[in-house]
Amino acid sequence: MMEQCEIYRSGYFHAERLQEEDDVQDLKNEVTVIVNSIELLQLHCRKLMGQYLGSxxxxxxxxxxxxxxxxxxxxxxxxxxxxxxxxxxxxxxxxxxxxxxxxxxxxxxxxxxxxxxxxxxxxxxxx
Missing domain, CATH: 1.20.58 (Methane Monooxygenase Hydroxylase; Chain G, domain 1)
Incomplete structure (x- = not known):
């Protein structure tokens, strides 16, 4: 009986850990998208201010x-x-x-x- 409880517990925590890793990866992807958006906005702002017009x-x-x-x-x-x-x-x-x-x-x-x-x-x- 104890072995079955231990197997269940280890499987549950393993699944929970995988879910946390997926959540962390999703957050990293979201941060990357936001950083790219900010960089594009900053570039557009610089162009409107007259900087980097050569390109x-x-x-x-x-x-x-x-x-x-x-x-x-x-x-x-x-x-x-x-x-x-x-x-x-x-x-x-x-x-x-x-x-x-x-x-x-x-x-x-x-x-x-x-x-x-x-x-x-x-x-x-x-x-």
């Missing part, structure tokens, strides 16, 4: 430009809705002046990005 294709650079323009539009709309009331009562002339300056800065940024795209295209054609 981007022209299509990727165009997508980044479009994403930046969308983000700037969203930021501008939030900025306008959060402006103090004193700005809202400024004459249209001054409001236009402020917006012209902002547009000039943004155009300069876009021009810089386009220069990078053109340079990348030229280098790609040389290869």
């Amino acid at each position: 981007c294709s022209v299509d990727e650079l165009n997508e980044i430009t479009i994403q930046i323009e969308k983000s700037l539009t969203l930021i501008r709309s939030r900025k306008i809705s959060n402006q103090p009331s004193s700005f809202r009562v400024l004459p249209k002339f001054w409001q236009a002046k402020v917006h012209e300056e902002e547009v000039g800065k943004l155009k300069a940024e876009i021009a810089g990005t386009r220069e990078l795209v053109n340079e990348r295209t030229t280098l790609h054609e040389m290869v």
Whole structure:
């Protein structure tokens, strides 16, 4: 009788140990997937910040430009809705002046990005 109990106990603990090992392996796989996702997000963030653009294709650079323009539009709309009331009562002339300056800065940024795209295209054609 004791032998049967011992056999049952050893089989039960062995099965439990195998289940724990499977759970650990599943968690390791999940961690690997999450780490890869984080690395991809960090790479995408760096590209949006203008780093590591040399390895981007022209299509990727165009997508980044479009994403930046969308983000700037969203930021501008939030900025306008959060402006103090004193700005809202400024004459249209001054409001236009402020917006012209902002547009000039943004155009300069876009021009810089386009220069990078053109340079990348030229280098790609040389290869």
